[in-house]
Amino acid sequence: MxxxxxxxxxxxxxxxxxxxxxxxxxxxxxxxxxxxxxxxxxxxxxxxxxxxxxxxxxxxxxxxxxxxxxxxxxxxxxxxxxxxxxxxxxxxxxxxxxxxxxxxxxxxxxxxxxxxxxxxxxxxxxxxxxxxxxxxxxxxxxxxxxxxxxxxxxxxxxxxxxxxxxxxxxxxxxxxxxxxxxxxxxxxxxxxxxxxxxxxxxxxxxxxxxxxxxxxxxxxxxxxxxxxxxxxxxxxxxxxxxxxxxxxxxxxxxAGLLPAEPPASRCAPVERIAVVSGSVSPATAGQIAHALDRGFAGIRLDARRVTDEAAFAQEIGRVVAEARTALGAGRDPLVYSATGPDDPAVAGLRDAVAMAGLDPVLASERLGAGLGRALREIVLNAGLTRAVIAGGDTSGHAAMQLGIDALTALAPLDPGSPLCRAHGADTPLDGLELALKGGQVGRPDFLSAVKQGGRTPV
CATH class of the missing domain: 3.40.50.10840 (Putative sugar-binding, N-terminal domain)
Incomplete structure (x- = not known):
C-alpha cells in the first residue's frame, strides 16, 4: 500500500x-x-x-x-x-x-x-x-x-x-x-x-x-x-x-515523503554567555561542575528566600550584581539554585516552603520567574547574544520573563535541547540565541558546547 x-x-x-x-x-x-x-x-x-x-x-x-x-x-x-x-x-x-x-x-x-x-x-x-x-x-x-x-x-x-x-x-x-x-x-x-x-x-x-x-x-x-x-x-x-x-x-x-537527514548546522562561538539553572538533576549538576572547572563564574541563588517576595527580589538583585562583576572580569556567569538532588539547598527550600505555608507549585513558579528576571537583566546589561535556561519546570516560568513569544531552532547541541533563536514583536531580546535544557538532558560539556555554538562532528 x-x-x-x-x-x-x-x-x-x-x-x-x-x-x-x-x-x-x-x-x-x-x-x-x-x-x-x-x-x-x-x-x-x-x-x-x-x-x-x-x-x-x-x-x-x-x-x-x-x-x-x-x-x-x-x-x-x-x-x-x-x-x-x-x-x-x-x-x-x-x-x-x-x-x-x-x-x-x-x-x-x-x-x-x-x-x-x-x-x-x-x-x-x-x-x-x-x-x-x-x-x-x-x-x-x-x-x-x-x-x-x-x-x-x-x-x-x-x-x-x-x-x-x-x-x-x-x-x-x-x-x-x-x-x-x-x-x-x-x-x-x-x-x-x-x-x-x-x-x-x-x-x-x-x-x-x-x-x-x-x-x-x-x-x-x-x-x-x-x-x-x-x-x-x-x-x-x-x-x-x-x-x-x-x-x-x-x-x-x-516512505520517501521526506529526504534523508540533512547535514547538521552549527553556530559561531560567542565570547560570553549567561546561564541560569533551577534544575536539581544529577546531569545538570555534572554540567555545572564541568563549567565551573572551565572558568564559568558560579553564583549560588538562595532559593529559600522565595518565601518572602521582597527578600527574594533583593536576592535576585544580588545575583545580577555578581553576574555583572563576573562579566566585567571576562567570565561567564552561571546562576544556580542547587547542584543535584543531594545538595542541602534542596531540602532547605522544601523546609522553608513548608514552614512558610507556601504552595510548592507557587514557590516553583516564583523561583523560575526570578531566574528569568535575573537572566533578562544580565543579558540586557551586558548586551549578550546567547544564554541558557536549565530545568524543565524552571524554563517555562523563566522564559516568560524575557519578553519573547516564539522560538525557532538554529543548531543541534544534545538531543532534546537545541540552540534556538528567540523572537518577539517588540522586545530588545528579539534574536537572542537561547538553549532551554531539561534537567536530564545533555552531556557534561553542554554549557561549553552552547558557548562554542555546537560540537565538531567526530
Missing part, C-alpha cells in the same frame, strides 16, 4: 507540557527539514501570519507542573487553537520520562480533554525515543543515565524526582492512575513480525482508547510512525514525547 502523501500547510500542531520538552519536539521536526515555530503562549493571528510557512507549529506550556483544575481551564482553548490550524497530526507533548501524577501534570486528564476536542477513535501514545536514550519494551519504559539503562522505576533520577517520583515503569498502569480511559499496547514483537496492524486492531476491538506503541530501535520507531500516520485518523490526536515527531519523521523518510 502506498504511503499517504504529505499535504500542504501545517503537518503537526503540538502543545508541550513544559518548555524544554517543547523545544525537543521542535528540534525533531525542524532538523528534519520541516520549518517549525514554537510559540511561548497562544499566538495571535498576526503572529501566526509572521510564520506562515511553518510546517509544524507548537505552543509551549507549563501543564507538567499544574493540577487538573488548571488543565480544565487552560488546555481547552489551547487545543481548540491547535485544531483550527487543520494539521493532520495534533500532539500533546509530554516528557520522555513520563513524569506525571494524578494531582500534578496529569497526562491522563490532558488526554481526556484533548479527546473531547479532536476527533478520532483512538489516541496513539509514543513515549520512547532512542535518540534520547528512551526505550519501551512490552509497555515498560527504560531510560539511560550515566551510560547505563534503567527501568523507569529504578532510574537514579526519575525514581527520586522531587515532585513526580516514578514508581511504575509500565506506562499503561501509570496512566491508569490518572484516567479511566482503557489503555492498549502494540508491542515490539508484533511490529517486528509485521503484525502491527493486527495488534492495533485487537487493542481497539478490546476497547482501548489510548494505544501505547513500543519503540526500541529504528525499525520500531518507523513502524510507530506508520501506525500514527496511516491508521491514526484524520486528524489524529497523539500523546507522547518528541518520540511522536521522531516516529513520523522516520516513517516519512522510509
Amino acid at each position: 502506498s504511503a499517504r502523501p504529505l499535504p500542504d500547510g501545517p503537518l503537526v500542531a503540538f502543545y508541550g507540557d513544559d518548555f524544554t520538552g517543547s523545544s525537543a519536539a521542535m528540534e525533531v521536526l525542524a532538523f528534519a527539514g520541516l520549518e517549525t515555530v514554537l510559540f511561548l503562549s497562544a499566538p495571535s493571528p498576526e503572529r501566526l501570519k509572521a510564520f506562515a510557512g511553518a510546517r509544524a507549529i507548537g505552543i509551549a506550556g507549563v501543564a507538567r507542573s499544574q493540577p487538573p483544575a488548571w488543565m480544565d481551564r487552560e488546555l481547552p482553548p489551547a487545543f481548540r487553537l491547535l485544531a483550527s490550524l487543520d494539521a493532520p497530526v495534533a500532539h500533546y507533548k509530554v516528557c520522555s520520562t513520563f513524569d506525571s501524577a494524578p494531582h500534578v501534570g496529569s497526562i491522563g486528564r490532558a488526554v481526556e480533554i484533548g479527546r473531547g476536542i479532536f476527533s478520532g477513535d483512538w489516541t496513539p501514545m509514543v513515549v520512547a525515543d532512542p535518540g534520547m536514550g528512551r526505550y519501551q519494551s512490552f509497555g515498560h519504559l527504560f531510560a539511560m543515565a550515566h551510560g547505563a539503562g534503567y527501568r523507569l522505576d529504578r532510574h537514579p533520577t526519575m525514581a527520586r524526582h522531587p515532585v513526580t517520583p516514578m514508581d511504575e515503569a509500565d506506562l499503561g498502569r501509570h496512566l491508569g492512575r490518572q484516567t479511566a480511559l482503557p489503555v492498549g499496547l502494540v508491542d515490539f514483537v508484533a511490529m517486528k513480525r509485521g503484525e502491527g496492524d493486527a495488534a492495533l486492531d485487537r487493542a481497539r476491538a478490546a476497547g482501548a482508547a489510548i494505544v501505547s506503541l513500543d519503540v526500541l530501535d529504528a525499525e520500531t520507531l518507523a513502524e510507530a510512525g506508520r501506525l500514527i500516520w496511516e491508521r491514526g485518523g484524520h486528524p489524529v490526536f497523539a500523546v507522547g514525547s518528541q518520540g511522536v515527531g521522531a516516529a513520523l519523521v522516520a516513517y516519512w523518510r522510509r
Whole structure:
C-alpha cells in the first residue's frame, strides 16, 4: 500500500507540557527539514501570519507542573487553537520520562480533554525515543543515565524526582492512575513480525482508547510512525514525547515523503554567555561542575528566600550584581539554585516552603520567574547574544520573563535541547540565541558546547 502523501500547510500542531520538552519536539521536526515555530503562549493571528510557512507549529506550556483544575481551564482553548490550524497530526507533548501524577501534570486528564476536542477513535501514545536514550519494551519504559539503562522505576533520577517520583515503569498502569480511559499496547514483537496492524486492531476491538506503541530501535520507531500516520485518523490526536515527531519523521523518510537527514548546522562561538539553572538533576549538576572547572563564574541563588517576595527580589538583585562583576572580569556567569538532588539547598527550600505555608507549585513558579528576571537583566546589561535556561519546570516560568513569544531552532547541541533563536514583536531580546535544557538532558560539556555554538562532528 502506498504511503499517504504529505499535504500542504501545517503537518503537526503540538502543545508541550513544559518548555524544554517543547523545544525537543521542535528540534525533531525542524532538523528534519520541516520549518517549525514554537510559540511561548497562544499566538495571535498576526503572529501566526509572521510564520506562515511553518510546517509544524507548537505552543509551549507549563501543564507538567499544574493540577487538573488548571488543565480544565487552560488546555481547552489551547487545543481548540491547535485544531483550527487543520494539521493532520495534533500532539500533546509530554516528557520522555513520563513524569506525571494524578494531582500534578496529569497526562491522563490532558488526554481526556484533548479527546473531547479532536476527533478520532483512538489516541496513539509514543513515549520512547532512542535518540534520547528512551526505550519501551512490552509497555515498560527504560531510560539511560550515566551510560547505563534503567527501568523507569529504578532510574537514579526519575525514581527520586522531587515532585513526580516514578514508581511504575509500565506506562499503561501509570496512566491508569490518572484516567479511566482503557489503555492498549502494540508491542515490539508484533511490529517486528509485521503484525502491527493486527495488534492495533485487537487493542481497539478490546476497547482501548489510548494505544501505547513500543519503540526500541529504528525499525520500531518507523513502524510507530506508520501506525500514527496511516491508521491514526484524520486528524489524529497523539500523546507522547518528541518520540511522536521522531516516529513520523522516520516513517516519512522510509516512505520517501521526506529526504534523508540533512547535514547538521552549527553556530559561531560567542565570547560570553549567561546561564541560569533551577534544575536539581544529577546531569545538570555534572554540567555545572564541568563549567565551573572551565572558568564559568558560579553564583549560588538562595532559593529559600522565595518565601518572602521582597527578600527574594533583593536576592535576585544580588545575583545580577555578581553576574555583572563576573562579566566585567571576562567570565561567564552561571546562576544556580542547587547542584543535584543531594545538595542541602534542596531540602532547605522544601523546609522553608513548608514552614512558610507556601504552595510548592507557587514557590516553583516564583523561583523560575526570578531566574528569568535575573537572566533578562544580565543579558540586557551586558548586551549578550546567547544564554541558557536549565530545568524543565524552571524554563517555562523563566522564559516568560524575557519578553519573547516564539522560538525557532538554529543548531543541534544534545538531543532534546537545541540552540534556538528567540523572537518577539517588540522586545530588545528579539534574536537572542537561547538553549532551554531539561534537567536530564545533555552531556557534561553542554554549557561549553552552547558557548562554542555546537560540537565538531567526530
